[in-house]
Amino acid sequence: MGFLLEGLAEATRLIMAGDPRTYHAVLVSLTCSVTAVVLAALVAVPYGAWMGLYRPPAYRAQVFALRVAMSIPTVVLGLLVFGLLSRRGLLGGMDLLYTQVAIIAGEFLLAVPLLGSLIYGATARLEPRVVETALTLGAGRRQALMKVLGEVRPALVAALMAAFGRCVTELGIALTVGGNLPLRTRTLASTAQLELSRGRFAAALAPGVLLMLLAVGATMLAHWLERERQR
Amino acid sequence: MIRLSNIQVRFGQVMALTLDELELREHEILGVAGPNGSGKSTLLRVLAGLLVPTAGEMSGLPAPGRVVLVHQEPYFFNGTVRENLAYALRLAHRDINETAGWLERACASHLADRPAQVLSVGEQRRVAIARALAVHPQVLLLDEPFAGLDGEHRKIIRDELAIFGGSMVVAAPEHDHLDYQKVLTLPG
Numbered sequence: 331m332g333f334l335l336e337g338l339a340e341a342t343r344l345i346m347a348g349d350p351r352t353y354h355a356v357l358v359s360l361t362c363s364v365t366a367v368v369l370a371a372l373v374a375v376p377y378g379a380w381m382g383l384y385r386p387p388a389y390r391a392q393v394f395a396l397r398v399a400m401s402i403p404t405v406v407l408g409l410l411v412f413g414l415l416s417r418r419g420l421l422g423g424m425d426l427l428y429t430q431v432a433i434i435a436g437e438f439l440l441a442v443p444l445l446g447s448l449i450y451g452a453t454a455r456l457e458p459r460v461v462e463t464a465l466t467l468g469a470g471r472r473q474a475l476m477k478v479l480g481e482v483r484p485a486l487v488a489a490l491m492a493a494f495g496r497c498v499t500e501l502g503i504a505l506t507v508g509g510n511l512p513l514r515t516r517t518l519a520s521t522a523q524l525e526l527s528r529g530r531f532a533a534a535l536a537p538g539v540l541l542m543l544l545a546v547g548a549t550m551l552a553h554w555l556e557r558e559r560q561r
Numbered sequence: 562m563i564r565l566s567n568i569q570v571r572f573g574q575v576m577a578l579t580l581d582e583l584e585l586r587e588h589e590i591l592g593v594a595g596p597n598g599s600g601k602s603t604l605l606r607v608l609a610g611l612l613v614p615t616a617g618e619m620s621g622l623p624a625p626g627r628v629v630l631v632h633q634e635p636y637f638f639n640g641t642v643r644e645n646l647a648y649a650l651r652l653a654h655r656d657i658n659e660t661a662g663w664l665e666r667a668c669a670s671h672l673a674d675r676p677a678q679v680l681s682v683g684e685q686r687r688v689a690i691a692r693a694l695a696v697h698p699q700v701l702l703l704d705e706p707f708a709g710l711d712g713e714h715r716k717i718i719r720d721e722l723a724i725f726g727g728s729m730v731v732a733a734p735e736h737d738h739l740d741y742q743k744v745l746t747l748p749g
Contacts, residue, residue, distance in 0.1 A: 459632050462611050462632070463632070465610075465625055466609050466611065466630040466693075467649045468625055468653055469626075477638060481638060
């Protein structure tokens, strides 16, 4: 216990000291996670809602595929993106390997099935009258879908938070396609892993504490936004 | 004129609706009678364009928004009564300031700022009919609008509907006294 408390105290001191590498890792983690979640939401939220509401042909197979994709380890996703972006890969000419774009691409693949599956679950439980009411009042299918998303807003916020939490804490993608380059692609999770491999527990704990603060901050922001909307 | 012939709606092994013929002319009020499970609500959903029949032919159905269905238990979106009416008006590209007038017709002005999902059954039906009328439909489809309501609510709804000049299809006409031109009885 003493070891952990000493580590926490040292981690707090390191955070307060304002190490530029650590704070750059915060920036990289936030930039990559937020961008990946926003891009994934643009695809996965309408897709999940469309499946939940309109039950297109073979939607069960699609939901199954999403759930399988959710369980793919992040390191495997990293390898997939690596295969695409490496020099001999399909997109090798774009020279994106070991950049933040590569991390965003991997985290995008991580967030899409999670968001799609959660939004499908939220909208599939809605009774038919919800979408029927919008449609019968003259909404187009896209307008009805947007209206329904408003009806499941708490579930939508929870799904976005879950996706953000998954992306900001993941390690496999950041290491495989980010390369853990200092002041370029080093994230909080990969910083923690690196410092621990060097045997510096307190230095590894500092990014861990910052990750926790990010998660709590994001959750508080979501709660605040929801309360403001209800006023 | 809307014409449906040899309509069948099947959900898996269950036949939800069989209908030989239905004609609905402009300004006509049609009652749809029949026991529970005879397919009255299913027929309204077909007419609303919300359900595609398994078999049969249909012609003359107006576009969505021109034919509006009011469910027996109307659904209201999150928000106030006023916001729900404003949503319908926006969809119909009408002035949202018309909200007050429609609520007044439904004797529901006092409900304007109340959360729409906590209204009583009678209030819900009155407001839902106001919301449907606000989009100026060509055809209004009402699923048992008077069922379980007391005399006061029935009178308000009848008064609301009196101003409507389009065609109307009403399920379970035995619950009320509208001036039906004809009544279609679905077999059980």
